[in-house]
Amino acid sequence: MAKRFHMSMLSLRIRIFLSMIVLILIASILMASISIIQFKNEAKDYHQERLERKELAIKEHINYVLANTTYPLTTNNLSYIFKDRIHELAQIHNLEINIYGLNGKLLKSSKAAFSVDSVSPPIPKYILKLVQSSIEKRYVDIKNIDGVKNRSSYSLIKDEKFKPLGILNLPYVEDDGFYEKELQNFLIRLSQVYGFMLVIAFALAYFLSTYITQSLKTISDKLSETSLNQKNEKIFIRANSKEINLLIRAYNSMVDKLERSAVKLAQSEREEAWREMAKQVAHEIKNPLTPMRLTVQNFQRKFDANDPDLKQKLKDYSETLIQQIDTMSSVASAFSQFASMPAQQNETLNVVEVVELALDIFNEDDVSFESQEQTIISKMDRTQLIRIITNLVKNAIQSIPEHQVEKLVSVSVRKVDNEVLISVRDNGTGIEEHNIPRIFEPKFTTKSSGMGLGLGIIKNIIENYKGTITFETQWGKGTVFTVSLPIINS
Numbered sequence: 001m002a003k004r005f006h007m008s009m010l011s012l013r014i015r016i017f018l019s020m021i022v023l024i025l026i027a028s029i030l031m032a033s034i035s036i037i038q039f040k041n042e043a044k045d046y047h048q049e050r051l052e053r054k055e056l057a058i059k060e061h062i063n064y065v066l067a068n069t070t071y072p073l074t075t076n077n078l079s080y081i082f083k084d085r086i087h088e089l090a091q092i093h094n095l096e097i098n099i100y101g102l103n104g105k106l107l108k109s110s111k112a113a114f115s116v117d118s119v120s121p122p123i124p125k126y127i128l129k130l131v132q133s134s135i136e137k138r139y140v141d142i143k144n145i146d147g148v149k150n151r152s153s154y155s156l157i158k159d160e161k162f163k164p165l166g167i168l169n170l171p172y173v174e175d176d177g178f179y180e181k182e183l184q185n186f187l188i189r190l191s192q193v194y195g196f197m198l199v200i201a202f203a204l205a206y207f208l209s210t211y212i213t214q215s216l217k218t219i220s221d222k223l224s225e226t227s228l229n230q231k232n233e234k235i236f237i238r239a240n241s242k243e244i245n246l247l248i249r250a251y252n253s254m255v256d257k258l259e260r261s262a263v264k265l266a267q268s269e270r271e272e273a274w275r276e277m278a279k280q281v282a283h284e285i286k287n288p289l290t291p292m293r294l295t296v297q298n299f300q301r302k303f304d305a306n307d308p309d310l311k312q313k314l315k316d317y318s319e320t321l322i323q324q325i326d327t328m329s330s331v332a333s334a335f336s337q338f339a340s341m342p343a344q345q346n347e348t349l350n351v352v353e354v355v356e357l358a359l360d361i362f363n364e365d366d367v368s369f370e371s372q373e374q375t376i377i378s379k380m381d382r383t384q385l386i387r388i389i390t391n392l393v394k395n396a397i398q399s400i401p402e403h404q405v406e407k408l409v410s411v412s413v414r415k416v417d418n419e420v421l422i423s424v425r426d427n428g429t430g431i432e433e434h435n436i437p438r439i440f441e442p443k444f445t446t447k448s449s450g451m452g453l454g455l456g457i458i459k460n461i462i463e464n465y466k467g468t469i470t471f472e473t474q475w476g477k478g479t480v481f482t483v484s485l486p487i488i489n490s
Helices: 002-068 085-093 125-133 177-225 242-302 310-339 351-361 382-398 433-438 454-464
Strands: 098-100 106-109 138-145 148-158 164-173 346-350 367-371 377-381 409-416 419-426 468-474 478-486
Touching: 002 085, 002 138, 002 148, 002 164, 002 177, 125 138, 125 148, 242 310, 346 351, 346 382, 351 367, 351 377, 351 382, 351 409, 351 419, 377 382, 382 409, 382 419, 382 454, 382 478, 454 468
Parallel strands: 367 409
Antiparallel strands: 098 106, 098 164, 138 148, 148 164, 346 377, 409 419, 419 478, 468 478
């Protein structure tokens, strides 16, 4: 779960990082799009207003010419009136000027003579109708020719009495070079600004994602350390995010529930263990009581004061009762040792020397000892260390059948890094495969006698020292138990 949480947190940081980058990219694209649209609208308004200004100025100039001409103001005379003046007007206003009759036929143009067709096309009828029908008596025709927008305005020429004389046409080609250059410069500056902002965003996104996920990392670390078998620490931090604070409160609540569950579970396990222990004690005590009862009943039934073998029978009965009582006493002692382990009386000792001394109680020639070191100093309880060695060696001896010719129990001590390893090897019958998982159970034994508490007791001792006990076995060839104890020097 902790691994998935770490991956989710990493994914969150990446999402935050990418989100900020995407937002900046979207903002830059949006800004560029808006700028392009704005420049196009400004160019459109500029050309429209410029054409209107040009048209107004030219019409005022035309009205001045009409007011000062000697020709009668008729449509047919327009070609004579502007014969020489139209080129002057075109040069002054820097714009091509065409004058049409009311029927749409060209009367006079500022174009050079060789560029004007002998029969110029008239104004389209729909444009004539639009000019005549509009309120301003004006129409602007817009066409795209080879990708270039061309505007062409058409408006009525009137005399001083507002009588229509002709139609003024002003062709206007939109030159967007200036705006395009300005737009290009603007986009370059915009890209530079957003490039700088992108670099800042990278750094900001990294620090922001780290800041946001810092509290989540604390929670992740605590989750990876959380276990039902230990006391878990709560998280005492306050994050800036409401959601993370809710997560912290949920985790602390979970820790409280885990602690309560652990207490209940431990209590339940203890109660169950003691119930099983009580059943075992009762069972083991009943075992010697039955033969004792039978012995006493048999003695009562067959008692004869005149029997010549009375003394021998009394002796036999007494030995039987004493044997069963000793069995009950050993049962009580074994359970007493298992139930109440004495407190550790640690002292600085030479592990090699203590192990060798513990083997002196075994007079068998088959027990051998070897050590790679003469001295391995550590702090531990001498009595408990002797109990570990005694129990393992005794089990090793008892695992070898009496009829076996070659018997071997080998005890070795060696130092590996900061640990002392004690191995007890035998060439006995070994442990059957189906019994391997139960070998350290308190009431399990493969022997015909004993309570099966020895390995449970020494395992408890070893684990109190933060050590381990393991074994390797092969059925019919023997077993080796290895005890690993940390070397304690302080």
